[in-house]
Amino acid sequence: MWIIYGVIAFLLLMVELVYFKVADKYNIIDKPNERSSHKTIVLRGGGIIFTIGLWIWSIVYGFQYPWLLTGVTLAAGISFVDDIHSLPDSLRLVVQFTAMFLVFFEIGVLQWSLWWLVPIALIVAVGGTNIFNFMDGINGITGGYSLAMLTPLYLLNLKYGFMQESLLIVIVLSLLVFCFFNFRTKAKCFAGDVGSIGMALILVFCLGRLMMATGDVTWIVLYMVYGVDGCLTIVHRIMLHENLGQAHRKHVFQLMANELKIPHVVVSLIYMAAQLVISLIAIYLVPDIILAHWTYLIVAGIVMSLAYILFKKKYYHLHEEYLAGLSPSTGSKKES
Numbered sequence: 001m002w003i004i005y006g007v008i009a010f011l012l013l014m015v016e017l018v019y020f021k022v023a024d025k026y027n028i029i030d031k032p033n034e035r036s037s038h039k040t041i042v043l044r045g046g047g048i049i050f051t052i053g054l055w056i057w058s059i060v061y062g063f064q065y066p067w068l069l070t071g072v073t074l075a076a077g078i079s080f081v082d083d084i085h086s087l088p089d090s091l092r093l094v095v096q097f098t099a100m101f102l103v104f105f106e107i108g109v110l111q112w113s114l115w116w117l118v119p120i121a122l123i124v125a126v127g128g129t130n131i132f133n134f135m136d137g138i139n140g141i142t143g144g145y146s147l148a149m150l151t152p153l154y155l156l157n158l159k160y161g162f163m164q165e166s167l168l169i170v171i172v173l174s175l176l177v178f179c180f181f182n183f184r185t186k187a188k189c190f191a192g193d194v195g196s197i198g199m200a201l202i203l204v205f206c207l208g209r210l211m212m213a214t215g216d217v218t219w220i221v222l223y224m225v226y227g228v229d230g231c232l233t234i235v236h237r238i239m240l241h242e243n244l245g246q247a248h249r250k251h252v253f254q255l256m257a258n259e260l261k262i263p264h265v266v267v268s269l270i271y272m273a274a275q276l277v278i279s280l281i282a283i284y285l286v287p288d289i290i291l292a293h294w295t296y297l298i299v300a301g302i303v304m305s306l307a308y309i310l311f312k313k314k315y316y317h318l319h320e321e322y323l324a325g326l327s328p329s330t331g332s333k334k335e336s
Contacts, residue, residue, distance in 0.1 A: 008056055008170055012177045016049050020181075020189065028084055030190050042187050045083050046178055047142065047195010050202065051076040053174030057167050064164060065205070071102030072201045079193035089245060096126050096197070103201055107208035125204050128223065131230030132200035133193060137249075138257045140183035140268035142191045143175050146199050148272040149222055150175070152279035153206050162213035163206060171202060185265060218293040221282050221300055225275040228304040229253065236312070250319065252311055259318035278304075 023029070023043045030044040051072055058069050078095040081087060100122055104110055109118060136142045154168050178195070181188035191199070203223075210219050220227070233251050237244055249258055253271060256262045278300055286296045 004060065005169060005173065008053075008060065009173045009177065011056060012049055012053055012174050013180075015052055016046065016177050016181065019046065019048060023189070026084075030192075043189040045080060045192035045194050046181060046189030047191030047198060048076065048080060049174045049178050050171065050195055051198045053170050054167075054198075054202065057170040061164065061166055065106050065167070067102045067106035068202075068205050071099035071106070072198050074102070075099035075201055076194045076198035079197040083192040083194055093126070096129065097122060099201060100125050100129070100204070103205050104208070107205060108212055109208060125208075128227065128230075129197060129200040129204065131226060131234075132203070133196040134233075135226055135230060135251065135253070136191050136196040137251065137254055138267060139185070139187040139264035140179065141253060141264075141271060142196050142199065143179040143182055144268040144272045145226060145275060146175050146203065147172065147179070148275040148279070149203055150206070151276065152222055152283055153210065155283060156210055156219075160210065160213045162209040168206070175199075183265065183268065185263065216290065216293060218290075218297045219282075221297050222275075222279050224278050224300055224304055225271055228301065228308055232305060232308050249322075250316075252308060255311070255315050255319055259315060259322060274304075 020043055023045055028044050030042050054069055054072055058065070063069065075096055078087065078092060082092060101110075104118065104122065104125075109121060132142075135145070150168060150172055154165070154172075157163060157165060157168060178189075178191065182190065207219060207222065211217050229252050234244065236250060237248065242248065249255070253267050256267045256270075257264055282293070282296060282300075286292050
């Protein structure tokens with residue numbers, strides 16, 4: 001079995017290298033601007049390897065989750081096109097909702113007894129997927145945070161058996177290949193929307209299968225760090241009367257990387273460590289009682305929210321100073 005995984009890992013590496021050649025030839029790149037957290041031109045779309053990994057797993061292990069494969073391919077495909085040529089938000093949302101519906105079908109959520117829950121769950125899941133996409137801004141954070149979610153999911157799968165273990169392993173292998181080129185000081189590639197949206201759908205599937213198997217929605221705690229940062233940043237931007245569709249640098253990880261000049265890799269490791277600690281406490285220290293699970297989810301959410309607010313109160317003025325130095329007309333840095 002491990003020989004098969006070794007072959008798959010080698011194949012994923014070769015596919016990623018071939019993609020780099022294609023991206024370089026067709027100029028699929030990410031150019032830095034005043035809103036970016038990077039300073040050099042980097043290849044975009046390296047996260048396509050996540051969808052390719054899902055396809056390789058499906059071919060090798062017999063297309064066991066066809067609706068997941070269809071949904072991820074659909075959403076990743078439109079995201080890849082958007083990475084190259086910007087598409088209307090409305091089109092991307094329609095495709096994302098369609099893809100999420102297919103993922104929900106695979107999870108087994110689409111039941112008549114849950115008819116009232118499905119629309120709410122769809123909106124929350126698509127929103128969470130886009131938060132995952134928004135958080136893709138510095139070297140290592142998408143790949144690292146995904147690993148920080150898949151590790152506890154793998155441990156929980158050993159206990160509950162809610163999905164095929166081989167799929168989790170292959171997705172981890174695709175992440176390790178991606179991180180080899182991204183989780184470094186000078187990244188070779190970025191995930192792009194194709195990577196972050198594709199991975200988000202895979203993680204929704206894994207979390208959904210776990211929740212359905214245990215009847216416990218509090219396992220959303222495995223997404224706590226991103227969830228708090230993403231949701232509270234949206235609230236903050238609404239309070240500032242900003243256009244939510246416009247690029248920005250207001251997430252905590254962006255302030256850490258840009259204003260505080262903490263190395264990208266270190267920031268990504270902080271996010272990984274925070275999520276792993278929260279998740280491992282939930283798995284090994286919280287009693288296996290639903291009331292205890294809900295209590296821990298609420299307490300962890302309050303603690304993370306307070307940490308977010310205190311951090312913003314202390315350091316957000318640095319971002320305001322940065323914005324004050326931008327030209328109002330062009331958004332570029334004023335000449336000194």
